[in-house]
Amino acid sequence: QVTLRESGPALVKPTQTLTLTCTFSGFSLSTRGMCVSWIRQPPGKALEWLALIDWEDDKSYSTSLKTRLTISKDTSKNQVVLTMTNMDPVDTATYYCARDYYDSSGYRMDVWGQGTTVTVSS
Amino acid sequence: SYELTQPSSVSVSPGQTARITCSGDLLTKKYARWFQQKPGQAPVLVIYKDSERPSGIPERFSGSSSGTTVTLTISGAQVEDEADYYCYSAADNNRVFGGGTKLTVL
Secondary structure (H helix, E strand, C coil): CCEEEEECCCEECCCCCEEEEEEEECCCCCCCCCEEEEEEECCCCCCEEEEEEECCCCEEECCCCHHHEEEEEEHHHCEEEEEECCCCHHHCEEEEEEEEEEECCEEEEEEECCCEEEEECC | CCCCECCCEEEECCCCCEEEEEECHHHHCCCEEEEEECCCCCCEEEEECCCECCCCCCCCEEEEEECCEEEEEECCCCHHHCEEEEEEEEECCEEEECCCEEEEEC
């Protein structure tokens, strides 16, 4: 059974750096085709894709947030970490991680964590 | 940058067919996926590769593609299908969600 769980601070101050951890089980990020994506959702708004890391440690970032994001993985711990610098109140959102499985049918985020809510406020 | 456009809302009566569209130039080159999100819950993948249904998703959910538009169809919509639906696609190293459609079944 594939599961993912997000963890991190519930509250950060403006200008601080946010660090979120996605801890997963049921698959390995060293297996071909396995990737993890981060997605966020501000209250009452649409989903927004943030970043992806794949089994070869290749990384992709949202064009609009690329300068603020860093994604990394620790395969031995089954964890993916996302950092976002210079946090602002508009970054208040629920942050999700998801397994982004790649095969001949393309990528698909087939299993999601429950999300972690982050509020940016002084 | 790429954009995917969805209607903000769709409303049907139980048992009717609900159709939710998603439009964007990206869709002529890349597959679409659809996610269902109920209040307070994480999204669930209901369609990938334009029309493929993951295991466990009811057969009433189907997807189709034509040109720059993809369509999620729920045949015989049920009250429990009431949710927000998001289309999604990927291009180059970027990925984009549509703005979401609130489906009301009542």
